[in-house]
Amino acid sequence: MLLRNVDKSKGLCNGTRLIVERLADNNIEARIITGHCFGQLTYIPRMIVEPTDKNIAIKFRRRQFPDNVCFAMTINKSQGQSLSNVGLYIRKPVFTHGQHYVAVSRVTSKKGLKVLILDEDGNVSHTTRNVVYKEVLQSIK
Template sequence: MMHRYCMSDHSFTALEHVHTPKFLNSIKCSGIPNHSITLKVGVPVMLLRNIDQSSGLCNGTRLIITKLGNRVIKAKILSGKMVGEKVFIPRMSLTPSSAGIPFKFQRGQFPIIVSFAMTINKSQGQSLFHVGLLLKKSVFTHGQLYVALSRVTSRKGLKILAYDDEGKITNEVKNIVYKEVFHNLI
């Protein structure tokens, strides 16, 4: 919610007149939450930082918000080994490490993002009771279909919506494997 230039950046005094708070608030970069996030009790979120691995607070952990505060959020863990545990997520000063930004700044924000859905890659390593898989195109990376289908703990918890190459709903999914990958294996 708050921005400030890093004091280690020797040119911060010159930049504060060029980069207005409105400009800084508009910057979006990977791994850093947006300047403004709308939250309410009951919304599912995903953690964007490793906070405390022993408590299950790792990058990618899914949580549901149970109480909101100005500097801390109370949430219940939805994934991983600590499912059901109640935890606290503090607001943190986060500094983007993107090479595309020619200056350093800090954003004071909760290290979370609202998460009603996730990519197959982000779901890797999680066990979920319900999985809805939307496949608008064929899965093209070896192993991705397996990862997507193996996240769910039971067959009853799996729903798939797949489209063919013409954009019509289908009941078939291709698992594309490039045999060249296996040529030099012993």
């Protein structure tokens, strides 16, 4: 999964999923498996990365690939994607408002959805709570 925008016109955006075809010293040959460029072969170069944290006294740069091996993703990272299979793992029986909808609505069919919810003791549960923070709703007119 790409972790930054590389080239939007070629479908290489933050969150794009790819299958690595070949690794080289300075680039990755990969096939795009999401978005409007699905199936296209692309090359991802090493990029210069500089920390943006102002508290770091020493300025340094490094070259690295803008990707990460991905076996799972957060609910936020999955927004806007359509997936044939979704496994939803809920460690605590609480969702903030809207997360449940985003997570469940990513899957294209009911058959492709698996949900595991654990209670506070780590036991399998069949329910969860959708929490709405009243402070957020008070500011809506």
